[in-house]
Amino acid sequence: MKALTTLLVANRGEIAVRVMRTAKAMGLKTVAVYSETDANAQHVREADQSVCIGPAPVADSYLQLDAILDAAERTGADCIHPGYGFLSENQAFASACEAKGIEFIGPPNAAIEVMGDKARAKRAMIDAGVPCVPGYQGDDQKVSTLVAEAEKIGLPVMVKAAAGGGGRGMRLVHELSELETAIDMAQSEAKNAFGSSELIIEKAVMRPRHVEIQVFADKAGNTVYLGERDCSIQRRHQKVVEEAPCPVMTPELRETMGKSAVEAAKAVNYVGAGTVEFLLDEAGEFYFLEMNTRLQVEHPVTEMVTGYDLVEWQIRVARGEDLPAEQEDIELFGHAIEVRLYAEDPATGFLPSTGAIKLFTQPQGPGIRVDAGVETGDEVTPFYDAMVAKLITYGDTREDARLKMKSALQATALFGPENNRDFLIDVMDRDEFISGAATTAFIADNYGDAFTPAEVSSADLASAGAIQHVLAMETHHSQSASVNEELLDWVSMGRVTDTKSYDVGEDACEVLVVPLNAGEYEVSVGADGHHLVVTDIDDNAMTLEVDGLSKRYHYHPEAPATLYLASDSLSMMLADNTRIPPEAEEAAGGGTITAPMHGQLLSIDVAAGDAVTKGQRIAVLEAMKMQHELIAPGDGAVVDVMAVAGKQIGAGDLIMMLELEE
Incomplete structure (x- = not known):
């Protein structure tokens, strides 16, 4: 057996944090590598040692083999865990680790070389008799x-x-x-x-399920499968919700798919954790999609239903130990669901979002797990993947896990960047998901190109007004000497109305808050009247009785005017216009083309004077490793181009002006 003492994680975010926690539990020292923009990231804070490996862009830092190997040498790391993405399936990196005498916690070079190339992998699977598209x-x-x-x-x-x-x-x-x-x-x-x-x-196999098999092999050639995961709910071919087991799986189909996955692994002399992905059609036929030669993002659902720590297995296999379990020992218990919390805006076609995290509250409780790569005060930058955390729930049945996930999401607040928390709550309540019938067409069928969140209700506005009023009173009380709390909201001239004004869509909504007693209010929102009683307050949440119904809100105040709120189904940011000067109206109309997010402007496909037609591609923006086409909103002509291709551009920055036809 090979002794391993210090593990370097060649990654960032939640996977780096997750790997380090198991490594520490096994007695290993941990090393983080980081880019300049990640200097204070959570994975750096968690590590025993850390080394900067370059500027923010991935190509200059997390893809720099030599810089990472130099960091390993400087810190005495004798093993490297690549996480997922970046260099995790890079044969040259695995080979370089081997040349340096560093244990690469992953499969052999030859397996990565074959399976890391989809074309070669498919040819190998055809030769091995695995069903292929x-x-x-x-x-x-x-x-x-x-x-x-x-x-x-x-x-x-x-x-x-x-x-x-x-x-x-x-x-x-x-x-x-x-x-x-x-x-x-x-x-x-x-x-x-x-x-x-x-x-x-x-x-293209239309409307299939995306079902993958977790395989594991040791250096002695023992290979097992640990059940399956259903990863059908995707947008832009990226997984959003995963679960284990697959809702339509039968013991017979599981065994058949599992054995095919094991054969795929054995065909390339595989070692370590791997995932064989299949498309499963409505007739129960399955086809090899690809093999990921690494730990998957969604591995926690397998851990929840098997009871095994897959990172621990990886480290044990790397040390030369046999697999901790044989095939007949592996059983599945209960059901687990994972959702990916992304910094993206579902209302604008799931475009990535960036910015400082004002508040991130994480759910807690039995059967709830959170793998996060950020905390309150951190920042989501445009340089890396938009996922900030994974929420995983476990229950004895699928319905138990679903209800627990909905509750966990409702107990989550992520304020700052736009995010998909409300969308995920809605997914949990869709009939197609509840019944276990979701395929890869789920998001397109249920939401189209974007998710339309619920409207801010009169009760929400009344609650916002009351919460801002209570927070202002708390601030005044903390700044006053020897004032009895019972005197809060009391003035000698009688009841005083606290007037607020919030913009909701294109409407300005006036909210009138009238204190009745300490913590009790009559609130008017236009023609609607509400009776509110504050029943509980803590640092980031407040429970109100609104017209006799209990409602809990997570909140974060910013300056005196702005309030971030999250109810059990809707996240919102409201600004009291009575406390700030009105914002200037946008001078430009629909012919103004601005960047929808921070990123690199890869190309500008038109020039001043060119005619354009509605739907024509006029520029391409790359953000968070994805390319996004900007299209002309109507027929017209290009008046001027202000941006330069190849440069970084901020969200809202002006790219070009069009003159649109009437």
């Missing part, structure tokens, strides 16, 4: 060849990066006219994300 995985990468092969396969097709995953470098193409553009975008995105523009083309 029809497609093209050849070496000829000319656009004309890819187009011709797609036509042979028959539309719709998936255009996919051969060297990576996570939805990057992937496009679903329904029309032949869209194919060349999709190939161009996928090649560019793949090159930027993985360093390779190689693509494969596959027949």
Whole structure:
């Protein structure tokens, strides 16, 4: 057995934190590497030692093999855990670790080389007799060849990066006219994300389930599968909700898929944790999709239903130990659900969001787990993935886990960047999810291109007014000497109305708060009247009885005017216009094209004087490793272009002006 003492995690965010916690529990020292912008990130705070490896961009830091290996040498790290993403499936990195005598906690180089390349992996699986989706995985990468092969396969097709995953470098193409553009975008995105523009083309299996099998192998050749995960709920080919076991799985199908996954692993002499992903169609037929030669983001649901710590297994296998369990010992108990909390705006097509985290409250309780990479006061930057945390719940039944997840999300507040918390709560209540019938078409079928949140209600506005009033009274009380709390809200001239004004959409809503007794208020919102009683207050939450019904709000005040609020279904930010000067109206109309998020402006596809048509691509922005097309909102002409391609641009920055036709 090989002795390992110091583990360097070549990653960041929640996975780095999660790996370090198991490593510390096993007695290992931990080392964090970080970019300049991550100098005070949570994974750095958690580590025993930390080393800066470069500037913020991924290519200059977390993808710098030499800098990471130098950090290992300087800190005495004798093993490296790559996490997921970044260099986790990079054969050159694994080979460099081996050359330095550092244990790479992952599979052998040869397995990464084959399985890390989707084209080679698919060829290997066909040779091994594993069912595969029809497609093209050849070496000829000319656009004309890819187009011709797609036509042979028959539309719709998936255009996919051969060297990576996570939805990057992937496009679903329904029309032949869209194919060349999709190939161009996928090649560019793949090159930027993985360093390779190689693509494969596959027949699109419409409305399948995305079901993956967790496999594990030790250095003695023992290989097992630890059940499956259903990861069907995705947007932009990135997983949003995962669960174990799959709602439609049968023992017979699990065994068949599990054995196929084990055969896939054995075909490349696999060692360590791996995931074999399949598409499962309505008829119960399954097809090999890809093998991820690393720990998956969604591994916690497998841990919850098996009782095993998969990172501990990885470290034990790296030390040369046999697998902690044999196939006949592995059983599944209960049900687990995981959701990914993303800094993104579901109301604008799930565009990534950035900024300082004003408040992040995490749920607690039996059967609730949170794997987070941020805390209150941290910042979400445009340089990395938009996921900030994973919430995992466990129950004896799927319904127990679902209800617990809904409750856990309602107990969560993330103020600052826009995020998908409210969207996830809504997902938990959709009939299709409740029944376990969701496929990869779930988000498109239920939400289309964007999620429309619930409207701010009159009761919410009344509660906001009362909460701001109470917080102001608390502040006054803390700044006053020897004032009895019973005198709060009392004035000698009788009842005084506290007037507030909130903008909701295009409407200004006047809210009148009238104290009746300490903590009791009559609140008018336009023509609606409400009776409110404050029943509980803590640092970040307040419980109110609103018209006889109990409502709990998480809150965060900012300056005297702004209040962040989260109810059990809606997060909102309200500003009291009576406390701030009115904001200037936007001078420009619909012809003003601004950046929807912070990122790099990859291209500007038009010039001043050009005619444009509605829906035409006019620029491409890259943010959080994904490319986003900006399109013309109508027919017209380009008046002026203010931005420069290749430069970083901030959210709201002006890109160009269009003159739109009436």
